[in-house]
Amino acid sequence: MFTQSLEFKTTDLDTFPFPFTSGNYRYSNDLKRLSNINCIEVTPEYRLQVETKRRLLQEQPHIRFQSFPHTLEMQWEVLEMLIDMATDRHPEHYEVIKDGDNWTFKNHIFGESDSFLFGDASTLPNEPLDYIGRHFHNDFVLMVHRDSNFYLEVGQVSYAALFSANWNKGMSFDEIHAPVPFVSKKGDELAERVRKFLLSIEPGKPWTRINWNLMADRWDVNYETMDVWGPQRSEITPENAGKLVRLRVEEQKFYRMPRSNAILFVLNTQFLPLEDLTLRQEWFDLTYSVLQDIPEPMAEYKGIAPFLPQSVEYLSRIDEEQKANINNK
Amino acid sequence: MYNSPVLFDKSVTIVNHFTPRNERRKFVVISDPAGYEKVKNFTSEIAGKVPVECLSINGMDDKEEIKRFILSQKMGTQFYIAAAWNNAVMVFSLGVEAGLSEDEIQTVIIGPKRRYVYCMKCFEVSEVAEEAIAECDHCSASLEIGPFYSIVREGYIGYPFIPVAKEEVIGS
Numbered sequence: 330m331f332t333q334s335l336e337f338k339t340t341d342l343d344t345f346p347f348p349f350t351s352g353n354y355r356y357s358n359d360l361k362r363l364s365n366i367n368c369i370e371v372t373p374e375y376r377l378q379v380e381t382k383r384r385l386l387q388e389q390p391h392i393r394f395q396s397f398p399h400t401l402e403m404q405w406e407v408l409e410m411l412i413d414m415a416t417d418r419h420p421e422h423y424e425v426i427k428d429g430d431n432w433t434f435k436n437h438i439f440g441e442s443d444s445f446l447f448g449d450a451s452t453l454p455n456e457p458l459d460y461i462g463r464h465f466h467n468d469f470v471l472m473v474h475r476d477s478n479f480y481l482e483v484g485q486v487s488y489a490a491l492f493s494a495n496w497n498k499g500m501s502f503d504e505i506h507a508p509v510p511f512v513s514k515k516g517d518e519l520a521e522r523v524r525k526f527l528l529s530i531e532p533g534k535p536w537t538r539i540n541w542n543l544m545a546d547r548w549d550v551n552y553e554t555m556d557v558w559g560p561q562r563s564e565i566t567p568e569n570a571g572k573l574v575r576l577r578v579e580e581q582k583f584y585r586m587p588r589s590n591a592i593l594f595v596l597n598t599q600f601l602p603l604e605d606l607t608l609r610q611e612w613f614d615l616t617y618s619v620l621q622d623i624p625e626p627m628a629e630y631k632g633i634a635p636f637l638p639q640s641v642e643y644l645s646r647i648d649e650e651q652k653a654n655i656n657n658k
Numbered sequence: 659m660y661n662s663p664v665l666f667d668k669s670v671t672i673v674n675h676f677t678p679r680n681e682r683r684k685f686v687v688i689s690d691p692a693g694y695e696k697v698k699n700f701t702s703e704i705a706g707k708v709p710v711e712c713l714s715i716n717g718m719d720d721k722e723e724i725k726r727f728i729l730s731q732k733m734g735t736q737f738y739i740a741a742a743w744n745n746a747v748m749v750f751s752l753g754v755e756a757g758l759s760e761d762e763i764q765t766v767i768i769g770p771k772r773r774y775v776y777c778m779k780c781f782e783v784s785e786v787a788e789e790a791i792a793e794c795d796h797c798s799a800s801l802e803i804g805p806f807y808s809i810v811r812e813g814y815i816g817y818p819f820i821p822v823a824k825e826e827v828i829g830s
Contacts (some may be wrong), residue, residue, distance in 0.1 A: 391781060397660060497782060499660050499810035502752045507806060556799070556818040590681060 338575065339376045339599040342608060344372065346599060348541040352618030353549050354365060360526055360583075361568075363535040368582050368595045369415045369465060375438065378466035381548070382487040386463065392553050394459045395404060395498040396483040401450050403471060403589040404457035409447070410586070410593075411461050423464070433608055436464050458483050470594040471586075472527075473536040478502055479527060479592055488598035489551035490577065491632050496552055502527070532587035533650075539580050543633045543640060544600065546573040565636035570643035571604035574636060576616060603643060607651075617644040663760045665750040667771040671763045676700045676738050677709065683734035685705040685710045688724065688749050690717065692768035693740025700738065716739045717745060724749055728756045739765045743772050774804050776813035792816065 348354075370376070386393045396404070412434055415423040415543040424435040427594045429449040444461075445452040453460045462469050469487065472479035479502040484494035497505050506520035530536055545552065545562045565573055580597040606613040620641050628634040665671070676696075678685070685708050689697040694714070701710060713727050737758060739749045746765050753763055774783040777794040784795035792801050794816065801816030808815070810821075 401718065493778065494778070496778065496808060496815055498808075500808065550819060554818075556820045559819060580709070602797065627757075641791070 332624035337374045337381075338605065340373050340414055342601075343503075344370070345601060346539050346578050346597070347612050347615075348539045348576075348578050348610075349612075349615040349619050352615055353622055354541075354619045360523070360536045360538045363582055366416045366533070366535050367414045368535075368584075368597075369411065369418050369423075370597065371419055371438070372599075375466060379439075379464070381480065382466065383463050385487045386459070386485070389553075392493065392551065393487055394455055394462075394485045395455075395494040397430065397499070398456070399481045400471065402456065403473070403586065403591055404450075404459075405448055406518050406588050407469070407471060407483075407593055408457040410584070411465065415464070432463075434464075440568075447598040449543060451502040456483075459485055460611055466597070468594075468596040468598065469609050470596070472502060472594065473589070473591045474528070477528060480526065481505065482591075482609060486551075487549065488577075488579070489549040489594070490540075490579065491542075491550060491552070491587060493552040495651050526546075526591055530585045530592060532585045535582055535584045537580065537582045541579070542577045542631050544575045544577045545633075545636050562632075562635040565639045567646060569640050570636070570640045572602055573639045574603050574643070575600040576603065576606070601603065606644075607647065609644065613644070613647070617641075617648055620644065660810055662754050662809070664754075664805055664812055665747045665765065666807055666809075666812070669760070669765070671750070671760045671765045672767060672771070672806065673764050674766070676740075676766060678704050679736040680708060682708065682736040684708060685736050685738060686728075686731055686733070687712045687738045688715060688727075688741070688747040689739070690715050690741040690768075692742040692745075693726075696740040696766050696768065697738070699742075700812050714732065714739075715749070718748060718813045721748065725752050725756070726748040728758075733734065735762070737763045739763065740768060741765075742769050743767055766806070774813035775801055775816040776808060777801055777818070779818045781811075783811065784816075785815075790809045792820075 345480070389418065399599065412423070414426050416425045422436070422438050424437065426433040432441060432447050433444040435442045450457060455463070458469060468486045468488055469484070470481060471483035473482045481497050481500055484498065485492040486492060502524045503520060545558070545565050547558050550558050578599050584593040584595065584597040586593055606616055620637065621635060625634065628637050660735070673817055685704060686702060687697050689708060692773040697712065700811055701712065703709060713724065715724060739746050743747060750765060765817070773786050773788065773793060773811050775786045775792055776783050776800055777797060779799040780794060780797035782794065782796040784792065787801060790803060792803060794797070794801055799818045800821050804815040804817055806815050807813070
């Protein structure tokens with residue numbers, strides 16, 4: 330059975346999507362145009378992440394993948410886009426042979442080769458998005474555009490942060506974000522503003538934003554396992570927070586699919602233990618400043634309230650040590 | 659369609675008293691024996707203002723007749739349902755199946771409403787009272803009932819938790 334203890338952390342700091350640009354964080358519609366529109370990345374932790382993701386999908390299929398039967402055509406569109414991106418960006422790792430509708434997709438990292446008939450889901454071992462998603466470390470969520478809103482109709486989610494593909498299946502963007510109790514700096518409802526923004530996204534012009542959280546020694550926190558991770562959060566102490574608490578960063582990319590008009594969310598989740606923040610002093614300073622200043626409702630909403638004080642205390646002790654070292658020199 | 663409205667205890671169509679929608683071309687009133695009195699009062703209130711058609715039902719045995727009756731109505735009709743929970747759910751569902759929106763239906767529930775929780779452990783629904791916590795009928799998980807409702811799952815979210823007594827046993 331899958332263990333949730335976190336075995337991996339980001340080692341390539343140059344690609345870690347550090348979320349803070351100032352020492353004060355509040356929710357805002359911080360979407361930006363995506364400079365590199367190709368979302369396929371092969372990180373040093375690729376094998377570990379993808380193997381873990383596949384294990385989760387194998388052991389918990391109803392939790393990790395959900396779809397409606399009418400979405401197959403949309404899923405093929407996503408499969409095609411991801412394969413084209415993968416082979417374009419990393420031809421050393423991925424290869425596709427297209428002979429009309431007869432396709433062969435190769436993943437050289439795992440030494441895998443799959444032949445299938447494009448458009449015929451019966452020739453794949455899983456539904457199209459579920460199949461292709463197992464070759465990348467990202468989570469994928471397909472939100473279908475209808476009546477000025479988006480509805481979650483397909484989701485492959487292995488890094489949940491207070492989320493469940495099973496529960497959120499079929500919900501509108503507004504319903505999924507219903508608990509957001511905050512308003513942005515400008516005073517507008519954040520979810521409403523983001524939804525309106527997503528409506529304006531055009532094919533070929535994806536956007537991105539970065540979301541962050543803290544994780545207490547967990548790969549993910551979904552609704553299905555609240556009874557397990559809920560109590561565990563209070564086991565964090567200032568002494569163990571450096572190793573056990575991770576800065577969880579979710580780089581979100583939003584693509585308008587040209588044929589279905591749906592929006593594909595591609596989520597790249599990375600983790601950095603608090604103790605590794607000192608590898609980049611600026612990251613340590615910003616994170617320490619942000620975490621000291623988190624309003625209580627935001628901490629509750631993010632699910633970090635039970636271990637935020639211990640995490641801040643850990644950072645405070647490091648900060649004091651650093652200052653003492655400077656004074657002693 | 660998966661996102662068609664379903665009737666649940668906090669549905670927007672559930673009202674305490676019917677409101678005449680005089681901009682509609684016709685009113686259709688459907689009631690079971692429990693809703694008879696409610697309908698009688700309403701129909702006297704609106705008499706002569708808008709054309710009204712009434713249908714009295716007994717229960718599931720009348721399903722086909724209700725279906726035909728709803729399908730025979732024209733656009734611009736406002737539907738009023740006064741019934742006990744099970745009958746109200748049946749009529750509401752048939753209305754939605756026929757293409758009605760929630761705006762075109764008002765429902766008065768006679769007697770108790772039913773409420774369901776969706777267990778995030780076993781993905782089954784259990785009937786619950788108006789309470790903050792419950793036990794899943796299927797897997798016995800302790801559930802904290804959240805405020806969010808899923809029309810796909812047809813229940814409120816049930817967050818699993820370990821009650822204090824059990825937590826002590828596990829930790830001991």
